[in-house]
Amino acid sequence: MSPLFMTLLLVVGLGIFARTMYQRIHLLMALEPADRFNRIKDRLKNMVIIALGQKRLVGRKKERASGIMHALIFWGFCVLLIRSITLYGEGYVHGFQLPLLGESSILGYLYIALKDIMEGVVLIMVIWAFYRRLVVKPPRLHNTWEAYLVLGMIGVLMISDLLYDGARFNLVAAYGNPGDLHYFNNPAFGQEFIWTPVTVLAGNVISGFSATGMERVMGLMFWIHIITQLTFLNFLPLGKHFHVITSLPNVFLKSLDYPHDKIKLLDLEDESVWEEETLGVNHLYQLNWKQGLDLYTCTECGRCKEVCPTYVTDKPLNLHDFNDTLKAELYANADNLILRAKLAKTLTGDAEADAKIKEKIAVFKPEKALVGEVIALDTLWACTTCRACEQVCPVTIEHVPRIIAMRQGQTLMQGEYPQELNTAFKGLERNGNPWGIGYDKRADWAEGLDVQLMADHPEAEYLLWVGCAGSFDDRTQKVTKALVKILKAANVDFAILGTEEKCTGDFARRAGNEMMYQMMATENIEVLNGYNVKKIIAACPHCLNTLRHDYPQMGGHYEVIHHSDFINRLIADGRIRVKKSLAGTLTYHDPCYLGRYNEIYDAPRSVLNTLSSQGLNELPRHGTESFCCGAGGGRMWMEETIGTRINVERSREMVGEKADTVAVGCPFCLTMIEDGMKELNKDEEIRTRDIAELVAEQLA
Amino acid sequence: MKILTTVKKVVDVELNIHVENGAILDKGLQYVINAWDENAVEAAVQLKESHKADTTLVSLGSGDNTDIIRKCYAMGIDDAIQIDDPALANADSPTFARVLQKVYEAGDYDLVITGKQAQDTDAGQAGIMLAEFLNIPCVSNVIKIEVTDDSHIQVSRLGDAGTEILDVTLPAVITVSDGINEPRLPAMRGIMMAKKKKINVMDLAGLGTSFEDVGGTAPASEIVEFMPTEKRKGGQKFEGDPAEVTAKVVDLLVNEAKVL
Numbered sequence: 001m002s003p004l005f006m007t008l009l010l011v012v013g014l015g016i017f018a019r020t021m022y023q024r025i026h027l028l029m030a031l032e033p034a035d036r037f038n039r040i041k042d043r044l045k046n047m048v049i050i051a052l053g054q055k056r057l058v059g060r061k062k063e064r065a066s067g068i069m070h071a072l073i074f075w076g077f078c079v080l081l082i083r084s085i086t087l088y089g090e091g092y093v094h095g096f097q098l099p100l101l102g103e104s105s106i107l108g109y110l111y112i113a114l115k116d117i118m119e120g121v122v123l124i125m126v127i128w129a130f131y132r133r134l135v136v137k138p139p140r141l142h143n144t145w146e147a148y149l150v151l152g153m154i155g156v157l158m159i160s161d162l163l164y165d166g167a168r169f170n171l172v173a174a175y176g177n178p179g180d181l182h183y184f185n186n187p188a189f190g191q192e193f194i195w196t197p198v199t200v201l202a203g204n205v206i207s208g209f210s211a212t213g214m215e216r217v218m219g220l221m222f223w224i225h226i227i228t229q230l231t232f233l234n235f236l237p238l239g240k241h242f243h244v245i246t247s248l249p250n251v252f253l254k255s256l257d258y259p260h261d262k263i264k265l266l267d268l269e270d271e272s273v274w275e276e277e278t279l280g281v282n283h284l285y286q287l288n289w290k291q292g293l294d295l296y297t298c299t300e301c302g303r304c305k306e307v308c309p310t311y312v313t314d315k316p317l318n319l320h321d322f323n324d325t326l327k328a329e330l331y332a333n334a335d336n337l338i339l340r341a342k343l344a345k346t347l348t349g350d351a352e353a354d355a356k357i358k359e360k361i362a363v364f365k366p367e368k369a370l371v372g373e374v375i376a377l378d379t380l381w382a383c384t385t386c387r388a389c390e391q392v393c394p395v396t397i398e399h400v401p402r403i404i405a406m407r408q409g410q411t412l413m414q415g416e417y418p419q420e421l422n423t424a425f426k427g428l429e430r431n432g433n434p435w436g437i438g439y440d441k442r443a444d445w446a447e448g449l450d451v452q453l454m455a456d457h458p459e460a461e462y463l464l465w466v467g468c469a470g471s472f473d474d475r476t477q478k479v480t481k482a483l484v485k486i487l488k489a490a491n492v493d494f495a496i497l498g499t500e501e502k503c504t505g506d507f508a509r510r511a512g513n514e515m516m517y518q519m520m521a522t523e524n525i526e527v528l529n530g531y532n533v534k535k536i537i538a539a540c541p542h543c544l545n546t547l548r549h550d551y552p553q554m555g556g557h558y559e560v561i562h563h564s565d566f567i568n569r570l571i572a573d574g575r576i577r578v579k580k581s582l583a584g585t586l587t588y589h590d591p592c593y594l595g596r597y598n599e600i601y602d603a604p605r606s607v608l609n610t611l612s613s614q615g616l617n618e619l620p621r622h623g624t625e626s627f628c629c630g631a632g633g634g635r636m637w638m639e640e641t642i643g644t645r646i647n648v649e650r651s652r653e654m655v656g657e658k659a660d661t662v663a664v665g666c667p668f669c670l671t672m673i674e675d676g677m678k679e680l681n682k683d684e685e686i687r688t689r690d691i692a693e694l695v696a697e698q699l700a
Numbered sequence: 701m702k703i704l705t706t707v708k709k710v711v712d713v714e715l716n717i718h719v720e721n722g723a724i725l726d727k728g729l730q731y732v733i734n735a736w737d738e739n740a741v742e743a744a745v746q747l748k749e750s751h752k753a754d755t756t757l758v759s760l761g762s763g764d765n766t767d768i769i770r771k772c773y774a775m776g777i778d779d780a781i782q783i784d785d786p787a788l789a790n791a792d793s794p795t796f797a798r799v800l801q802k803v804y805e806a807g808d809y810d811l812v813i814t815g816k817q818a819q820d821t822d823a824g825q826a827g828i829m830l831a832e833f834l835n836i837p838c839v840s841n842v843i844k845i846e847v848t849d850d851s852h853i854q855v856s857r858l859g860d861a862g863t864e865i866l867d868v869t870l871p872a873v874i875t876v877s878d879g880i881n882e883p884r885l886p887a888m889r890g891i892m893m894a895k896k897k898k899i900n901v902m903d904l905a906g907l908g909t910s911f912e913d914v915g916g917t918a919p920a921s922e923i924v925e926f927m928p929t930e931k932r933k934g935g936q937k938f939e940g941d942p943a944e945v946t947a948k949v950v951d952l953l954v955n956e957a958k959v960l
Binding site: 274275277411412413414419421422425426430431436437438439440441515 | 712714715716728730732882884885886887888889890891892893
């Protein structure tokens, strides 16, 4: 077309884009390190399934329609990327074609057919997206001018390309191809028109122009397409559409194995960390680059807030605002962060020289305190760490580790945390349980039940980890006793630690109190390793999660089995027999730390299905999309004074499903749901029971 | 303003206390800071924050009290003295009050804040006796302290008839109740930083006195024996015809419990 103009556009367009990207990447590099380049194969697999495959967009039943819409636009873009290269080539070489994609190969024909269909499909999807935003207005969507502008640009890209080709077709077919335009005409595969119905349609729409007019339309559409594309490219990094560029790498670099970045094991003995406030995230620069990339990638789709138990119950935590605020703060402080990182690199290890550098570094502290000013305290402490947000996030943003790291800063450094936690922390410190009940009463529940202590029976095959709730809470003690009854019925060789057991430290860790957590973990691991414990049965998913995933960081390696899983095996192996006579309708509430954190969904269901002849009635929100009871992340020990209560919201859902029995698999859920039922005056009609209690009832 | 606060290390009463042959068994016991003293420390630290007071803490007894003193440091106390003397192991309240008197006299304090009593003995005497020995005012069971000027404070105390508000001339001794505040749990950073602070440990001789001087050799009271508290027995449950059950209960209350 015009090599000079094309070169000018490319130089300007790509130049500005490269500059923006350099700034963005430079900023990420100024943040803390994160190791995300191992296990390339697993990472590629994630990228193919989650990003390219759009798993979380098309995979969720509730969001399938809009998910398919997005996926089709995305896939359409992928297809059109190749086409774009041809167009840029056309700017320099008349009739430019990519090797293998020209008219001599069937591949070329297949590609133009695919491109033709996808352009039509994307265009329809864009119209649908406009309709959705303007008319349907789903509440989770953040309706901004940016969204409309981008949809508009996508529409222009499709239309301009279709009209460019349409005009070309018209010139070839109706005006004898005056400009010697290139078009596919291979005798073996036929003419190009046969393969591209959408383009032919577009050509028909503009068939009224004269030959010159048609040539002008073609040229105009060509340049509109190129200019829009370059504008679009430059617009992306400025807002939420940065995800078009960052999603693929973000998914590629996501955490592996554990569902999110594990809480960092902090070195609390190092005196300097206390002086320099380097524990947890107290300042922007303490985020790591992957957390920064998460912020770049947030699409503001609002799926996170829609499933968030705190947002739904009117708490101030709104995850996409949380991300957006942090991102804005990151950009606002970009220069300082980069200068700071540069200086930090010059630290020598020599105290005297470093003192001067540290003085200079201190100047680059952001004006606003990260927590308290940028992010409100109530926002930070609302989170129950349930991970519903992370489970639905199409671009795998990890909100929870960031929140916990910020809580660490507050708890360890600032001493700013909900003061109700003090009682629980004090109880932990003195008596190894959040209730603060005398540690020597830990095994009182077992009196008269003939349960052996590890101290007396160290060769026991299984350790039954009772947990604080199972030991001290009157209600949960019944669950422990039911479980003991089952284990005894199956002749399982097990023992408990008795007064040697302490809280695993789960809630302390998730409330940011790494010190208290490490105190608990160190003592527990010493005891467990002292008995050479290999297999642990736990009825509390929080204990299970901590024992299974947190303790290995400190040298505790055990096979930890949830009691529902264990009971399921006992039934399958015929070691216990149960009656299928549970009366009434039965439903099951998935605990977050069992389901989303440990992917145990089937075992509890399998057990419950053996108890009830009517089978299990699923709640509307179940499995990976289960709704938190409100007690995770230390929230069990905090007041819930803002908005409505999460447990009541969940209980209402159960009441709505007309359940007679609600089965749970977590002591916190048990307390919260039972309380919720009381609040709704439904506790007489609806029984809330742990799986173990139901099984013990039905033992044959 | 210079404030002196006192802390005592007591047995954690959350635990089962085992008594054998008239003595408490040391097995499984753990020791904690007396809860009311924690309120006293918190009150002192709050005055430090609001009125730039200097706060000194004193802990009496025999054996190492470093752990609880560090915690008070982490809460915000400026200086700490520990009087560690084996002779004080079983000393009575007047003896402790005399030791406190010596500590008070060695410094130049305007206000002494103590817990209203200790969780182990529940005697509630040391603070009041200290004021008596020093011949300065004393208000017990205080739930609020307000500084009027350099030499006056206004306090609220829980009396039998309600809250009493008193103007107090300094120096004075205040013993506080748990209603006065919610003691802070020091930030972990404070705890770590407190590890470096120095504790001034001395025995009675170091304080310039002796067990005899403080009256320890002629105690006003002595512990003769410990006895376990009786465990509460479970109640009885009656079911059946209301009239019959009522008759039965009345009969038991009259003839067995002998309360009617």
